Amino acid sequence: QKEVEQNSGPLSVPEGAIASLNCTYSDRGSQSFFWYRQYSGKSPELIMFIYSNGDKEDGRFTAQLNKASQYVSLLIRDSQPSDSATYLCAVNWASGDKIIFGKGTRLHILP
Amino acid sequence: ETGVTQTPRHLVMGMTNKKSLKCEQHLGHNAMYWYKQSAKKPLELMFVYNFKEQTENNSVPSRFSPECPNSSHLFLHLHTLQPEDSALYLCASSQDRGTVGDNEKLFFGSGTQLSVL
Numbered sequence: 001q002k003e004v005e006q007n008s009g010p011l012s013v014p015e016g017a018i019a020s021l022n023c024t025y026s027d028r029g030s031q032s033f034f035w036y037r038q039y040s041g042k043s044p045e046l047i048m049f050i051y052s053n054g055d056k057e058d059g060r061f062t063a064q065l066n067k068a069s070q071y072v073s074l075l076i077r078d079s080q081p082s083d084s085a086t087y088l089c090a091v092n093w094a095s096g097d098k099i100i101f102g103k104g105t106r107l108h109i110l111p
Numbered sequence: 112e113t114g115v116t117q118t119p120r121h122l123v124m125g126m127t128n129k130k131s132l133k134c135e136q137h138l139g140h141n142a143m144y145w146y147k148q149s150a151k152k153p154l155e156l157m158f159v160y161n162f163k164e165q166t167e168n169n170s171v172p173s174r175f176s177p178e179c180p181n182s183s184h185l186f187l188h189l190h191t192l193q194p195e196d197s198a199l200y201l202c203a204s205s206q207d208r209g210t211v212g213d214n215e216k217l218f219f220g221s222g223t224q225l226s227v228l
Binding site: 004008032034036042043044045046049088090092098099100101102103104 | 151154159167169201213215
């Protein structure tokens with residue numbers, strides 16, 4: 001069963017704090033991992049991608065990948081109200097050559 | 112603006128109607144996708160086209176019929192839909208398919224919010 005699991009939230013984080021979003025996946029052969037942000041009523045937008053174990057930083061965003069434990073996370077530093085959105089984790093399903101999405105985590109940044 | 116344009120933005124149709132959704136990408140990509148997004152469900156992959164050829168049909172009912180005349184255009188023809196088909200239909204494109212790396216990044220259109228009465 002192909003699964004990408006995320007806590008649906010909402011996750012409430014004070015403005016200026018670090019928001020931590022987690023995702024686990026069931027296909028050990030997966031190689032590519034993506035984070036998409038989706039504002040209410042809008043389409044998903046790619047914000048981070050990671051292929052290798054470890055951390056990848058881009059501005060206020062850091063993606064962390066641990067293939068042995070089959071989880072990928074997204075950290076948002078200095079959270080802003082504009083970061084309030086649903087964050088979708090997506091995984092390349094190696095066995096089926098398709099990208100599978102989780103249900104998403106709703107993030108709410110408290111002013 | 113992602114370079115992927117979808118029309119219409121909103122569509123209301125009866126169960127006996129026939130309508131089509133249109134998607135056009137201006138990114139020079141080779142792969143195009145239809146996804147369905149329902150409330151409280153993950154994005155569901157429906158169809159994939161790579162270089163105009165359909166490479167994936169994710170067990171989608173025949174009342175949904177895709178068409179890809181060229182690498183830039185993708186259609187989804189709808190007929191005799193059911194109320195449970197009401198959802199946001201998203202078109203996406205990527206540079207390629209079947210390769211690991213930057214070419215897999217998906218660029219989404221704004222979507223068509225479909226309501227079936």
